[in-house]
Amino acid sequence: MNESGHIVVQGIYKIFKKGRTDEVRAVDGVDFSIKKGELFGLLGPNGAGKTTLIKCISTLLIPDDGSVTVGGYDIYKESLEVRRHIGVLTGGERSLYWKLTPIENLRYFAALYGVPRKSVKNRIEFLLELMGLTDKATVRVEKLSSGMKQKLSLARVLVHDPPILLVDEPTLGLDPYFARFIRDFVKNELNRRLGKTILLTTHYMDEADELCERIAFMNRGKIEAMDTPVRLKQSMPQKQVLEIKCQGALDKGIFDGVREAASINVSHDDGLVYVRVNTDNPEVILSNIIELVREKAKIVSVRVTVPTLEDVFVHLTGASLKDG
Amino acid sequence: MNERGGGLSSRVFHYLRAINAENIKEWKIELTYKPDFIRQFLEPFVYLFPYFLYGFALLGGRYSEHLRSLTGIGDMVAYTFIGYLFIGFLNTACWAMGFSLRKEQWFGTLETIFVAPVPRWVYVAGMALHSTCHQGLIMLIQAVAITTFFAIVLQTSGIFLALSAVLLMLLGLYGLGIVVAGLTIALKQWWVVSEALSTLIVVVTPIAYPLAVLPFVLRKVAMFLPTTYGIIGVRHFLLGENLAVSLPTIFLRLSLILVVWLSFGMLVFLMMDRYGRKRGSLSVY
Numbered sequence: 084m085n086e087s088g089h090i091v092v093q094g095i096y097k098i099f100k101k102g103r104t105d106e107v108r109a110v111d112g113v114d115f116s117i118k119k120g121e122l123f124g125l126l127g128p129n130g131a132g133k134t135t136l137i138k139c140i141s142t143l144l145i146p147d148d149g150s151v152t153v154g155g156y157d158i159y160k161e162s163l164e165v166r167r168h169i170g171v172l173t174g175g176e177r178s179l180y181w182k183l184t185p186i187e188n189l190r191y192f193a194a195l196y197g198v199p200r201k202s203v204k205n206r207i208e209f210l211l212e213l214m215g216l217t218d219k220a221t222v223r224v225e226k227l228s229s230g231m232k233q234k235l236s237l238a239r240v241l242v243h244d245p246p247i248l249l250v251d252e253p254t255l256g257l258d259p260y261f262a263r264f265i266r267d268f269v270k271n272e273l274n275r276r277l278g279k280t281i282l283l284t285t286h287y288m289d290e291a292d293e294l295c296e297r298i299a300f301m302n303r304g305k306i307e308a309m310d311t312p313v314r315l316k317q318s319m320p321q322k323q324v325l326e327i328k329c330q331g332a333l334d335k336g337i338f339d340g341v342r343e344a345a346s347i348n349v350s351h352d353d354g355l356v357y358v359r360v361n362t363d364n365p366e367v368i369l370s371n372i373i374e375l376v377r378e379k380a381k382i383v384s385v386r387v388t389v390p391t392l393e394d395v396f397v398h399l400t401g402a403s404l405k406d407g
Numbered sequence: 408m409n410e411r412g413g414g415l416s417s418r419v420f421h422y423l424r425a426i427n428a429e430n431i432k433e434w435k436i437e438l439t440y441k442p443d444f445i446r447q448f449l450e451p452f453v454y455l456f457p458y459f460l461y462g463f464a465l466l467g468g469r470y471s472e473h474l475r476s477l478t479g480i481g482d483m484v485a486y487t488f489i490g491y492l493f494i495g496f497l498n499t500a501c502w503a504m505g506f507s508l509r510k511e512q513w514f515g516t517l518e519t520i521f522v523a524p525v526p527r528w529v530y531v532a533g534m535a536l537h538s539t540c541h542q543g544l545i546m547l548i549q550a551v552a553i554t555t556f557f558a559i560v561l562q563t564s565g566i567f568l569a570l571s572a573v574l575l576m577l578l579g580l581y582g583l584g585i586v587v588a589g590l591t592i593a594l595k596q597w598w599v600v601s602e603a604l605s606t607l608i609v610v611v612t613p614i615a616y617p618l619a620v621l622p623f624v625l626r627k628v629a630m631f632l633p634t635t636y637g638i639i640g641v642r643h644f645l646l647g648e649n650l651a652v653s654l655p656t657i658f659l660r661l662s663l664i665l666v667v668w669l670s671f672g673m674l675v676f677l678m679m680d681r682y683g684r685k686r687g688s689l690s691v692y
Contacts, residue, residue, distance in 0.1 A: 166524040167524035177514070178515065178519040180516060187435060196523055196524060197424070239519075
């Protein structure tokens with residue numbers, strides 16, 4: 084059996100024991116299927132179970148129950164074949180040997196993946212060129228920037244040209260320039276041009292929205308919703324969002340008395356506080372909300388906009404993607 | 408990429424290539440720490456000399472009639488040096504192999520290499536190859552330096568058989584190394600097992616003293632260790648030490664220990680790998 088580029092996850096559970104009695108249900112009965120050539124995203128806050136799920140799929144963890152096939156191969160019975168067909172980007176810049184150069188790293192991984200000896204040199208040159216790392220080929224990894232290390236990690240994942248990629252938080256901790264490069268590369272080069280099937284995990288809403296054809300919201304080990312980004316946003320009963328950007332210290336609790344809002348989310352980014360109110364009638368509650376905010380913070384801007392994936396996530400789970 | 412892993416021969420070739428890649432990687436990383444690399448070559452001399460000095464102090468010289476009556480070799484320096492030389496391979500098993508995966512955990516690369524399509528014992532085997540080459544090189548330098556300095560004459564005709572005994576001893580020790588590697592990835596603090604085993608083996612192996620001086624129980628324990636037969640055999644072939652057991656018995660027991668230890672090692676390793684993946688302890692240092 085060989086359905087290249089296809090991931091089927093059915094009824095997966097992974098429970099970790101904590102002490103004698105406590106347990107953490109890291110993955111709690113998850114089902115989904117990814118089509119060949121699809122870019123599928125798992126979106127959820129830290130601790131939602133995304134990385135645990137990727138580890139189960141990549142045979143690093145043994146699930147407690149359920150079945151997973153990758154490219155038609157069973158993770159329990161054909162783990163070596165599963166691993167031959169996947170490239171796993173996890174662990175960020177620590178997934179490389181810092182004392183070795185990019186060429187030495189890639190040569191080592193080419194040998195582990197059984198890349199034919201004759202093609203190793205060309206493959207490595209091609210990947211370094213693709214990542215714009217040719218001039219750093221003989222520099223020790225420890226001397227590269229975080230962004231370059233992440234580019235090299237991507238090259239490492241591609242060294243055996245796998246049809247399926249599992250990409251865990253690829254832009255975590257990167258500056259905007261490298262984050263943009265990685266996103267464009269994943270979408271345009273890996274998915275669109277090379278046709279790779281990609282399972283991407285992220286807690287960045289914009290990243291999932293921009294890259295993924297379908298998204299599964301994951302929270303506390305469960306999948307809460309799964310669809311295209313457009314349909315997920317359309318599923319919101321309230322079609323408008325009142326967004327207030329302000330400076331100061333705001334607690335979500337101050338809005339407890341507001342009745343007209345379906346949900347209210349308070350998040351922090353770049354020293355600013357964002358209050359997002361899902362509602363059908365922003366004009367009705369505008370003055371009430373502004374009054375409450377003004378008591379605690381200085382308002383920078385107010386606008387009415389459409390729901391984002393974060394709003395959908397908050398609406399479905401009550402939790403924020405920045406939680407965890 | 409290839410669709411399937413290929414036949415048995417291509418898989419074996421793939422694994423051997425991966426083992427060699429691991430060996431090369433270790434050399435490259437090791438050579439970036441130059442002072443430590445030099446230290447590793449000097450240290451065996453430093454550790455060996457206290458044995459000699461202690462012997463000189465007790466005997467009033469390097470020769471002992473009592474040692475000759477027990478072993479057939481009167482030269483304390485030659486006797487001790489050969490024992491010490493080959494016990495160096497114990498480090499290969501207990502430290503280099505045993506800690507190969509723990510080191511990857513520390514680097515943060517363990518999960519990265521564990522998703523490659525090779526069995527996980529391949530990394531331990533790669534480390535065994537590296538450490539054996541490393542230790543072999545140290546041993547060679549040490550042997551040339553000590554034999555020259557103390558004018559020790561070795562029976563060169565016995566070198567092939569001596570190396571055969573060492574090879575069997577090494578393979579047996581690899582079994583121990585793979586047990587420790589398995590225990591340390593799954594159970595973390597079990598590196599103390601390595602420490603304890605290493606100490607026990609050094610005590611009961613006839614490195615600087617013959618088996619005859621050990622208490623009865625420890626002598627029995629020594630009979631289960633590959634180092635005992637390896638070192639007795641090597642000393643017999645290179646220095647003419649008297650044998651308490653026949654040569655065929657030495658090789659037979661070494662072969663038997665090798666099979667038992669390697670099989671047991673693989674069994675423990677596979678169980679611990681599975682346990683670690685069940686428990687989710689692979690990435691935790």
